Amino acid sequence: MxxxxxxxxxxxxxxxxxxxxxxxxxxxxxxxxxxxxxxxxxxxxxxxxxxxxxxxxxxxxxxxxxxxxxxxxxxxxxxxxxxxxxxxxxxxxxxxxxxxxxxxxxxxxxxxxxxxxxxxxxxxxxxxxxxxxxxxxxxxxxxxxxxxxxxxxxxxxxxxxxxxxxxxxxxxxxxxxxxxxxxxxxxxxxxxxxxxxxxxxxxxxxxxxxxxxxxQHINKDTNTNRRDPYTKYLAGRNKVYVAKKHYGLLRVIYVFLFYVFGSLYKILINLIKGNFYQIKEYFWLIFGAVMGLLGNMKPNRFSVPSEDVELQK
Structure with missing residues (x-):
């Protein structure tokens, strides 16, 4: 072994x-x-x-x-x-x-x-x-x-x-x-x-x-206990990218619309509840899905952890 x-x-x-x-x-x-x-x-x-x-x-x-x-x-x-x-x-x-x-x-x-x-x-x-x-x-x-x-x-x-x-x-x-x-x-x-x-x-x-x-889920202590918005961007982008990589046009459209309309629904719900921080996350998810559809997988300020953005400045 x-x-x-x-x-x-x-x-x-x-x-x-x-x-x-x-x-x-x-x-x-x-x-x-x-x-x-x-x-x-x-x-x-x-x-x-x-x-x-x-x-x-x-x-x-x-x-x-x-x-x-x-x-x-x-x-x-x-x-x-x-x-x-x-x-x-x-x-x-x-x-x-x-x-x-x-x-x-x-x-x-x-x-x-x-x-x-x-x-x-x-x-x-x-x-x-x-x-x-x-x-x-x-x-x-x-x-x-x-x-x-x-x-x-x-x-x-x-x-x-x-x-x-x-x-x-x-x-x-x-x-x-x-x-x-x-x-x-x-x-x-x-x-x-x-x-x-x-x-x-x-x-x-x-x-x-x-x-x-x-x-064991050992996480950093944070006020919101939520992940950075960049994770939503990657989630939306990568799902559409993987759909394009492995399937045909119909599946790509389905996956894209699933995440876009799902995000719009979450934005509406969080707007009603006043959870404005979460609204930002779902806008980033939509943006990620669009980039995945366009095939743009290049790193940008939406796709990396906030501390990496600071290092790149």
Whole structure:
């Protein structure tokens, strides 16, 4: 078993301690640990070197989002012939001891399986958050068995269309044949894109219930506890982009109108409620959908985190 585990990070000091604790639970089951830093501040980079001295750390000179950073790690893993499997694992994921070994064994027991994932539970609970996903007509990931208690899941394996982007294990050959993640996406919809590409390449995806993980949802303390508006821009842009990439004109129009009219409805509701901050978010989503329709995937001030905008000034 030769697993290369890849984790991406960007100024994640607020969850650094928990990340270290989670890493120790699966460290002995992996062959190589790769960290890809998305151009964090120097002080945080030094902290990474100190706390993960046995890991291979790749320092990017710009923020590549999820896709660009994961691809750097995947390329490095593929450059090492002994690596037979690649695990993407977020730094707010806790993986139960032994889960990596279970996933690896199950993955290589089926020639058609290209990617596998553990069942994902809600923070510090036994409630299912994700057990593999289907993909809706609007290209939304719909998690299976969400809200159920883990002990009530009778299925040991669930074959599905998409898996969580920050917690999965793939055979080496999967990336060699299907390709890396799409850098144009930056983040969001990468799981949908990869699921559709895997199917076209003849691979199946699955989640298993006897390998357990938890999504710890370690977030920054904020007044609104909401994500930046740029995330809505990317969501709208990437859904339409993926529709254009994989489907014909009718599906593209459907996906575009779904997000535009859905956003207009949300704007109206939030206007009535006086939630003006959220109105901005849905205008950005509409703008993103338009850019996706036009095929404009270039970075701009709407598509990057606010701190990156400050760095670019």
């Amino acid at each position: 030769r697993i290369a585990a890849i984790t991406i990070t960007y100024n994640d000091d607020y969850k650094y301690k928990e990340w270290q604790e989670h890493f120790l639970e699966y460290e002995n089951e992996i062959f190589l640990h790769v960290i890809v830093d998305n151009n964090s501040e120097q002080g945080y980079k030094e902290k990474l070197q100190e706390g993960f001295s046995r890991s291979h750390i790749i320092y990017r000179t710009s923020n590549g989002g999820c896709t660009g950073a994961y691809n750097d790690g995947i390329r490095y893993a593929l450059s090492i012939p002994d690596v037979d499997a690649i695990m993407l694992i977020g730094n707010d994921i806790r993986l139960k001891v032994g889960a990596s070994t279970i996933m690896h064994r199950r993955l290589f027991s089926d020639a058609k399986l290209g990617m596998i994932a553990p069942i994902l539970l809600t923070k510090d609970s036994m409630i299912v958050e994700d057990f593999g996903c289907s993909i809706s007509k609007a290209l939304i990931m719909i998690p299976y068995c969400v809200g159920k208690v883990h002990s009530n899941i009778n299925e040991n394996i669930h074959y599905c269309e998409a898996l969580t982007g920050g917690m999965n294990l793939s055979k080496r050959e999967f990336y060699e044949n299907v390709g890396l993640q799409d850098d144009n996406l930056f983040m969001y919809s990468d799981e949908v894109d990869m699921g559709l590409r895997a199917k076209k390449s003849g691979y199946t995806l699955a989640a298993i219930s006897d390998a357990v993980s938890w999504h």
